[in-house]
Amino acid sequence: MADKIATRESYGAALVELADKYDFLVMDADLAEATKTVKFKKAHPERFFDCGIAEGNMMSVAAGIATTGKTVFASTFAMFAAGRAFEQVRNSIGYPHLNVKIGATHAGITVGEDGATHQCNEDFGLMRTIPGMTIVNPSDAVEAKAAVEAAINTNGPFYLRFGRYAVPVINDNPEYHFELGKGVLLADGTDVTLVATGIMVAMALEAKELLAQEGISARVINIHTIKPIDAEIIEKAAKETGAIVTAEEHNIIGGLGSAVAEVVGECAPVPVVRVGVRDSYGHSGTVPALLEAYGLTPASIAEAAKKALALKK
């Protein structure tokens, strides 16, 4: 876990790496330097189009391009992709099921100092309610690159969530294989299952160690595909461990916690305790300070696991 890379960096690099293999265009809304699509812009200027600060227009333009058979990446911050342009994403892209890949960076509170207006903790909730939308939230730079290629190879609307903050690389091994819609069993355990997504996956692995010190055996599952969610791996975990903790850099309403609770509630009711932003806005601050303040830490996950165990009958 020595290397730390922000998934947005991997996004920009992946677009460049995949440019020769696949035919696609890239759009941005005056944030190419930040979303890292600037790498693609430099390498393939004839395939890059800046839309200026007009995210709604960008989404509908991208949809129009996609009607001609092209695949388009439309990039901006998560706040503007899922929030500002929600209706354009739903009606121009989602409803006709067009091949627009939304590259949403700067998601969650790890935006840091810019504060609440730019810290989107609602994007899973918004995007999850759009029929036919695929949502992937990679846990590290390796998964981010794989997710970009999966988006290209998947027909229809696709929401990719990337972060600004450098996070540990946890998937850099020869066996790593990205399978869209499939949760990844990272560590087995019998008492409780920690279901995490994005930057919380590495923390869940740390939480497992903390719990082990107290004699608690935790299973760890990485859910990179928020939609369609891997109901099978969640149901199995619920039945085999009898208690679940979810961990996400998102409002506890509408995101991974909700998605997991929906699955568990319908097929294998067991306690589900959610770790995430507890229905509040973000705040300015350094990322470590914010993660601590909002309870997005290995210790919080371990604490939640003990709560879930106490609820277990």
Add this chain to the structure above:
Amino acid sequence: MEQAKLQKLCDMARRIRIGIIEGTHAAKSGHPGGSLSIADIMAYLYTEELNIDPQNPTMADRDRFVLSKGHCAPALYSTLANRGYFPVEELTTLRKHGSRLQGHPDMTLTPGVDMSAGSLGLGISSAAGMALAGKVDGKSYRVYTIIGDGESEEGQVWEACMFAAHYKLDNLCVIVDWNGLQIDGPIAEVMDPTPHDKKLEAFGFHVISIDGHDFDAIEAALAEAKTVKGKPTAIVARTVKGKGVSFMENKVNWHGAAPNDEQYEAALAELNA
């Protein structure tokens, strides 16, 4: 224009209007006013202007049309049906469960519909996207879109205009249906978006102002648009809401109301006269 051609266009426009009345009457809802105001423009586009093939609706190099003011789908459906994309009899399924003719255009359901649109402001952006794709691919197809005058109160319309001018989309032709009325009343009273000509010019368009019911003017404007290089063209078409059905003309309440049986008979009698 030659008498025979004019006659053909007048007949197409008349049939389009009849289809609008048939559809909205059968649906007991819909938007006849703004559909009737664009009927002449639709007749010209689909009879003379667009390079299309009703037998091959998804032909790769076809010209594209986006009805950005998608609530006027009855006009688009009637045009497509009368052009042979699907049977005219299907027009009376408008807005009914199970029909291919949704309240607003759905490209996945209706043959000949190039883009799902109707949430105002979105369609013009998608038309710009199609035009950009044509440029990227070095294709010669053109893209046409009709927006409403009320629709231009949406900020996205102007974002799209900025985009179209910035990328020099001279293969894009935006037609503004200036019928002067919107749901809540005259546009001048609700939220005046005029003057369209000056605003569009300032946004980088080549602007042509015409009477949207004059086929000679429509023909000349569309021909001129094709000669413009390096910038998109906007045709600001002065129209009459409800045009062709006397009791619907210039009446704001016909924006979104369907004719009852009596009104239906009266409208058809007038259109068939």
